[in-house]
Amino acid sequence: MKQPLARSFILTATLLGLTACGGGGGGDGGSSTTTGGNPPPTNPTTPTPPVPPTPTPTPTPPPTPTTPVPDGVLPAAVASALLNAHNAVRDAEQVNLPKLNWSEPLAKFAQEWADHLKASNSCTMRHRADSQRLFNNQVTGENLYYSWSSVPYTGFQSTPEAVIKLWADEKPDYSFVTRNCAPNKACGHYTQIIWKSTTTVGCGRAQCNTQEIWVCNYLPAGNVSGQNPY
Secondary structure, three states, X not given: OOOOOOOOOOOOOOOOOOOOOOOOOOOOOOOOOOOOOOOOOOOOOOOOOOOOOOOOOOOOOOOOXXXXXXXXXXXXXXXXXXXXXXXXHHHHOOOOOXXXXXXXXXXXXXXXXXXXXXXXXXXXXXXXXXXXXXXXOEEOEEEEEEEEOOOOOOOOOOOHHHHHHHHHXXXXXXXXXXXXXXXXXXXXXXXXXXXXXXXXXEEEEEEEOOEEEEEEEEEOOOOXXXXXXX
16 A cells, blocks of 8 residues: 655745844033132042952864765664654553564665655655666565755754654544544554554655655555455
């Protein structure tokens, strides 16, 4: 069963903040004249203490620029976060679903498709054809995530948790009674995550200027027509 596409639209804005401060003040000057009699005694002059030198301000170091994340590389921390987020969704079903394992070869397979989408159509989401989803002679399940920003960015636009949450949020649109999605709703990403017989996941990511595409592949594939996830 082909899975519907998931979209995430993330709009960011750059704000320019200006701080203005100014001020000045003045007081009225006065004079006093004494007439008649002896002149008033002269008060002893209190010596003025020396003014300490103004300390030289320490310049604020420039902010450390964000290191761009090269395509084709998912840091270990990101891979771990993706795996943990998948397993958190499975645990939340409270039916003792086995935990998924991360596969580097499967992650490389997912990365190849993310790179292809970047090179061929600027990260626009498109699933592989069934014949292209073969990995070690097995058809893989596949989830896609897409986001965009109004301004260029470096690093990761979306967190691993946000990617998985978008898919998991389809839960209310799946019926275990009908074994189908609600009319005009997507739910195949959620059901793939919780598919009981799925044991392995691997994911990749690519950036296209202001856009980002994530691909996760699964073995054994879920979403078998006419079956519940568990």
